Amino acid sequence: MTSSDPNTRTVPAVAAAAAVKAAKKKPAKAVAADSSPFLVGEKVLGFHGSCLYDAKIEKVEMNKDGWMHLVHYRGWNKTWDEWLGIDRLLKLTDENVQRQKELKEKLVAGEKNAKLGNPSRDNPRRSTGVRCKKRKRESIDEDDRVVRSEKVVNIQIPLPLRKQLVNDNECITQLNQLVKLPRSPNVHEILNKYHDCEVKKECKTVDTVAEIVKGLRDYFDKALPSVLLYKNERQQYKEVIVDNISPSSVYGAEHLLRLFVKLPEMLTDLRIQMETLTQLRQISQDLLRFLQMNQATFFLSNYQKSEGLAPTVKDEDN
Structure with missing residues (x-):
């Protein structure tokens, strides 16, 4: 996974690096989930690479790095489920859906040939x-x-x-x-x-x-x-x-x-x-x-x- 800025973080090694680190920092303890800005069962948008994907919050837990959210990407196998921090999630709003569309169009335009x-x-x-x-x-x-x-x-x-x-x-x-x-x-x-x-x-x-x-x-x-x-x-x-x-x-x-x-x-x-x-x-x-x-x-x-x-x-x- 990469950061939310697709123009500066397009290299795939970043995604692999984040995946390795995420695998090592599975949340250790649970606290009041309603303290997180994202709730269990909530539909959200999650960053994968330079694109945003439809996702659903399965679990919300806290570790030493802050709030972590187990998300399931809609239309993807459960093997792709992963823990994401707040910085890699967006609320499902009209504005963010438009941003998702623009990022997808940019990716397709750059690779359609x-x-x-x-x-x-x-x-x-x-x-x-x-x-x-x-x-x-x-x-x-x-x-x-x-x-x-x-x-x-x-x-x-x-x-x-x-x-x-x-x-x-x-x-x-x-x-x-x-x-x-x-x-x-x-x-x-x-x-x-x-x-x-x-x-x-x-x-x-x-x-x-x-x-x-x-x-x-x-x-x-x-x-x-x-x-x-x-x-x-x-x-x-x-x-x-x-x-x-x-x-x-x-x-x-x-x-x-x-x-x-x-x-x-x-x-x-x-x-x-x-x-x-x-x-x-x-x-x-x-x-x-x-x-x-x-x-x-x-x-x-x-x-x-x-x-x-x-x-x-x-x-x-x-």
Whole structure:
């Protein structure tokens, strides 16, 4: 979860960091719940990432950090229930509902051109962008096969990688450090290693793995500058991404991991076939396990001071 300011806290690592800390500070004792501005059973709006979601207060308790509220997000599985502080909740008023709508429109406007995978010309229903939205009224049968992605792509980040995200967040936002670029292995190389590993297992369709991996790489390249960077990383991005170089050939596991935290939110409101979403979730989870197994090799143990930016990366044949 992030703060209520979507313009300054759009990086997914913040959401993971908050999730880890929230898991550790479950309220220890209960006091008079009617002292909180939010009551049990009350319908509210809760911040998740840079968006507001409809929620309901299930429990109200107090701990050393103040009032905490167990909320259930409407339309989401109970596994997404979590404890939120007062600063991440809003009353269900017309003004706040309008704010919710504006934040959602802003997110969709910034990502509506992003596409996942390489859609076939012979099968336009495989498109994950606006084209699918225009087809949603064509038939009831197709609506049965195409679903809202936010309710299906429930990606679980392994605890060691969540801790990695917390460390990443602290190094950049608190210690004023940056990931040294270019990274080795980079995102392109990591995804290729994963693909080769899966091919050797012969337990998945080679074409499916290749398609999803390519889609994730393309999505990473499109999403990095807009939603995967902290504010103080943007200057570094401008200096290293030159001559049409792909971000996936410069950045590494640190930024790839952020993609998986942000992915469910990025796919919000896109209408994608159930089969494609299931494959995406399964391969994403498998890829996260692959990152965890190679954590010592793929991730940096030390970042560099932000004053010393990485050298410019020249164009190369990928």
